[in-house]
Amino acid sequence: MKEVIIEGLGKYTPSHLVTNDQLSEIIDTSDEWIYSRTGIKSRYISKGEDTSYMAAKAGEKALENANISPLDVDLLIVATCTPDMFTPSTACIVQSIIGADNALAFDISAACSGFIYGLDVAKAMMTSNNYKHALVIGAENLSKSLDWEDRSTCVLFGDGAGAAVLSKSDNLGLMSSFCKSVGEKYKCLTIGGNDVDSPFVESKTIRDSKLRMDGGEIFKFATSVIVNSINKILEENNLDINDIDYIIPHQANVRIIQYAAKKLKVDMDKFYMNMEEYGNTSGASIPIAISDMSEKGLLKKDSKIILVGFGAGLTYGATLINWAI
Secondary structure, rough: EEEEEEEEEOOOOOEEEEHHHHHOOOOOOOOHHHHHHHOOEEEOOOOOOOHHHHHHHHHHHHHHHOOHHHHHHOEEEEOOOOOOOOOOHHHHHHHHHOOOOOEEEEEEHHHHHHHHHHHHHHHHHHHHHHOOOEEEEEEEEEHHHHOOOHHHHHOOOEEEEEEEEEEEEEEOEEEEEEEOOHHHHHHHEEEEEOOOOOOOOOEEEOOOOOEEEEEHHHHHHHHHHHHHHHHHHHHHOOHHHHHOEEEEEOOOOHHHHHHHHHHHOOHHHHEOOOOOOEEEOOOHHHHHHHHHHHHHOOOOOOEEEEEEEEEEEOEEEEEEEEOOO
16 A cells, blocks of 8 residues: 655745834734743734635645646645635635646635645545545634734734645555544634524624634643643554654744653754744644745755644644655
8 A cells, every 4th residue: 555745845934024113013913922921922914815815825735746737635634713705715726826627626624733634535546446646735814813903812823834745656655643622622612603693593603713722721721731642642553652753733922832742851953943934823823834944955855754633613633654755
């Protein structure tokens, strides 16, 4: 049976960079306050690019990087919690934009864990359906869902997209995944949908369409599951943390990574972080980070990396990859 490898990577961010100092001009905050608590200095904010546009741009770059035609894509998955619309899926819109006419396309809603979920689903479908190539994209336009008067959340997030082309190969690639969810904690991070309202409803349900987060609960959840997920992956594959070249976490908060490093008894250099520039881009953060690493030449053939994510749902998971290119 063929293995599944990551053959190409791409990313896209809006051109509009917003620094902490610029945010301090519109809300009561400061660069020192934000950076000391999160490790974030700036973020890219859309000035009109919606999720499908950013996803398509990242996907096209990944296909070009892999030297694969859009017509060769059998499966197209977009992981996002900020779709253009409830229906059709953002993946179908991306399919139209890039011309991936032969692909099965659909979205995954797992927020910051979405890209990891997407890799797991794509690998399973490639194995069971004999698909040769898949395009998995994490894309978010979080700025359209933020309350720009809430300094506890609006300073954290940014917009962007990252993409990976998955291909069948004789080389070892996606080795193992571990994905879970804790639905009982769903209220900890929400973006509300349509109100429940019709001529037949006795009591209308009003939903808040802005992002709301219980930061304390999310921090406790994240610091627990990031360590547990990594240890689970290591145990299942009979590996030691020292066998891993890089851990690429969801880019949420530097304090979460510091806590995880301490618990795992590893140096912070083991973790790749780029949240200082991009902020928290939810489902896009991990593929943007991998793309950055590839551009910097940090990923060598047969390097072992672990992707680990956590987010709304609550969802979490990790993926072990043997870098094959």
